[in-house]
Amino acid sequence: MTETLLQMTALIACGVVWRFLRPGGLCAEQIRPVLTTVVYYLFLPAMVLDVLWRSDIGSQSVQYAILATAAIIMAMLSMGLIGFVFKFANNKQGAMLLAASFPNVTYLGLPVLEQTFGSWARSVAIQIDLFATAPLVFTLGIMVARHFGEDHSGQNKSVISFLNAPPFWAAALAVALNLNHVAIPSALVGILQKLSAGVVPLMLFSLGLALSWSTLHLRNIPFVLPVVIIKMALMPLFSLWFAGWLWFDAPHKAAAVLEMAMPSMVLGIVFCDRYHLDSALYAMIVTITTLLSLFTLPFWYSVLMS
Template sequence: MTATLMQMTVLMLCGAGWRILTPNRLSAEQTRLVLTSVVYYFFLPAMVLDVLWRADIGWQSLSFSLLGCASILASAALSWAICKLCRFRNPQTGAVILAAAFPNVTYLGLPVLEQAFGHWSRSVVIQIDLFAAAPLVFTLGIGLARHYGESAADKPKSPLAFFNAPPFWAAFLAVALNLNQIATPDWLAGLLHTCSGAVAPLMIFSLGLALSWRDVHLRNLPFVVPILLVKLLLMPLFALWLAGYLALAGQFKAAAVLDIAMPSMVLGIVLCDRYRLDSGLYAMAVTLTTACSLFSLPFWFHSL
């Protein structure tokens, strides 16, 4: 795990270095937009199709979904209670709940789990993301952002519209092919496997592009401390407890809990900007939870 995180850290630092040097006058925001768009619309659907077409989909998939949903909901409820107790204002409350509840299950979870456990762990990441994290982001996450933020004048987009996206269509197709026991042609399997290999390094580099120490301010520390506590300690602890009651054991249990233990998701910055929550606070939460995860993830890995 230490060697894995060192590799991830170097790749993230390369992305952070791009933010400083801006080669060919390409800013970090421009570069990240291009890379994440290519991953989201092409490479990620290819990997979803590659993984879920051959995955063992059954009761274990339901366990992954229940574990992810329950962990996110429990963290959201706990962080809401902390915000209520501390009397945080709405823009900070929305940012704190989003940062504490939603882990970076794919952008960081995928490369870390793949290096730590092997290629089979891709299936764990994809199922937790598509069957738990992503649906809750586009429903509960958007609902929280609207409630604590300020909606724009235009008509808000329905959360269901986000499911009309390449990764979800790829998942639907892959599950249909899987359940009907349709074999993957050799040429297509090779192509999908090649495309899948590009996802992890591009995601890690993009994560480095998103990190900015300029957003780290002492005034936000009282808001970030509860996020660190919930996100990196209590949320994986709850997932570990719940996994004991689900049909998960051995490496599948370890991989699922470690994926839940990932730092705050990057996508929340978009929701904070869109609904006028405290974007600076959220960016600081992403940066610090990612930095602290370099210590918390090895702890959870060895514990599991």
């Protein structure tokens, strides 16, 4: 587990080094929007299509969806209450809500679970992401980003418009193909897997590019601290309690709860860029929670296995 987390940190560090050295004269502000846009419109939809098309969809999926949805809503309400009390600026509040609510269940959670519990745990991460986290990200998450940020697209803000996102299109297509037992062509498997392989390194690299040393200041502690408490302590603790009311067996319960203990999702930086939230603050929160997860994930694993 620790080795996987260190590898993710190394990829973020590559972006930090690029921001400092500016190879080829290209600054981080030039490269990052291009990378995040390509991931959002091409690489991420390919990953969603590849994973969901071939996933097992059954009653177990309902449990994962219930647990993850309850934990995410609890975290969002907690962060919303804190923001209401302390009157954070909108661009910061939006970034903090996204960072506190949505865990990194795929980019980090999938490899961590697979190496910790075995190959069977890969489906846990996939189903939590595709039946709970992803739908909430592309509906509730976008609603939050639009509300606290700026939307210059000129589109109306109906509920349907919140679903108008390429990864969600890919998920809807994959579910239809899966439920209708359409076999995935072998040639397409290779293409989707190669595209999917680019999501994690590109997003982590772009996260490093987004880091601004001016944000690493004591004045940002009031914004980072509540997210860290909710994300790394309250959310897994709530998930552990809530999972006891479901019908998980011990291994699946441990894997599902550990997913909810993951640091903040990397994908949120795409929404921060698109809706003009505080991207630098979000990047700082993700980096800090990822570094802290080197210690918190082993702790929660020991609690779950005791």
